[in-house]
Amino acid sequence: SAVISQKPSRDICQRGTSLTIQCQVDSQVTMMFWYRQQPGQSLTLIATANQGSEATYESGFVIDKFPISRPNLTFSTLTVSNMSPEDSSIYLCSVLGADSETEAFFGQGTRLTVV
Amino acid sequence: GQNIDQPTEMTATEGAIVQINCTYQTSGFNGLFWYQQHAGEAPTFLSYNVLDGLEEKGRFSSFLSRSKGYSYLLLKELQMKDSASYLCAGALSGNTPLVFGKGTRLSVIA
Numbered sequence: 001s002a003v004i005s006q007k008p009s010r011d012i013c014q015r016g017t018s019l020t021i022q023c024q025v026d027s028q029v030t031m032m033f034w035y036r037q038q039p040g041q042s043l044t045l046i047a048t049a050n051q052g053s054e055a056t057y058e059s060g061f062v063i064d065k066f067p068i069s070r071p072n073l074t075f076s077t078l079t080v081s082n083m084s085p086e087d088s089s090i091y092l093c094s095v096l097g098a099d100s101e102t103e104a105f106f107g108q109g110t111r112l113t114v115v
Numbered sequence: 116g117q118n119i120d121q122p123t124e125m126t127a128t129e130g131a132i133v134q135i136n137c138t139y140q141t142s143g144f145n146g147l148f149w150y151q152q153h154a155g156e157a158p159t160f161l162s163y164n165v166l167d168g169l170e171e172k173g174r175f176s177s178f179l180s181r182s183k184g185y186s187y188l189l190l191k192e193l194q195m196k197d198s199a200s201y202l203c204a205g206a207l208s209g210n211t212p213l214v215f216g217k218g219t220r221l222s223v224i225a
Contacts (some may be wrong), residue, residue: 033212042202042217043158092157094212103148104204104213106157
């Protein structure tokens with residue numbers, strides 16, 4: 001299994017500002033994923049963070065709005081830029097299990113409220 | 116494309132059995148997962164089926180039929196703490212992110 005430390009756990013931000021969310025994994029992993037979960041909804045994949053290359057974004061998500069860093073195999077950040085109330089969500093980082101490469105583990109999530 | 120369907124909400128009585136269904140329309144799924152998510156918390160892994168049939172793990176069991184694109188999660192001897200959302204998710208292949216259904220919110224009542 002993998003243990004993921006994600007922070008901050010929650011934040012309240014002013015519109016127009018940016019917030020950077022950090023995820024630290026206790027082991028080296030190839031893939032790290034960032035999800036958004038809007039209130040009452042399921043998880044939507046934002047992007048796949050690759051070490052040594054640019055992140056791969058899903059349809060509807062762009063790098064200017066959600067820049068991602070992946071400096072090494074245990075760490076990644078997601079920035080929510082120029083925030084608006086519509087960005088209020090839970091943001092989750094996730095990794096695949098090292099052994100099976102199939103099971104996904106999640107950080108504790110960051111509950112973001114934009115006012 | 117990928118499409119995963121599951122009921123939005125279910126209610127069941129403490130001590131009873133409940134079955135949460137999940138259907139998917141996609142090709143190339145390499146396994147079907149079930150996650151539990153309590154309000155305000157991250158999802159936690161419950162089960163993984165890659166072959167057809169029933170996988171039992173304590174009070175929870177999961178079933179998969181690949182030919183029918185169908186899975187279910189069976190919860191026995193329901194407890195109040197089982198009140199949560201249950202997410203069905205599929206993996207296309209190793210090293211790809213999971214695709215999640217919208218989740219089923221289960222309420223266990225006395």
